[in-house]
Amino acid sequence: MKEQHGPSAGSWSWTCFDGGAQGRADTKGEAVAAVEIAYTRRIVGSDLAR
Structure with missing residues (x-):
């Protein structure tokens, strides 16, 4: 969601939502990537590099 x-x-x-991960990103692309990693x-159950 873009902060207005x-x-x-x-x-x-x-x-x-599933797992409770959340955060902020500078761009939409970065936010999408962060959601994909969290999911x-x-x-x-992987411990992927952040």
Whole structure:
């Protein structure tokens, strides 16, 4: 979700509801990649490089 207001305006927040992972990213692409990694970790139980 793109932040529209306040000091974090223009950044993206993301969450992977299953597992509780969440964070912020500077771009939509970075947020998408972070969600993909969080989801993969949850599904395969992997400890992927961050």
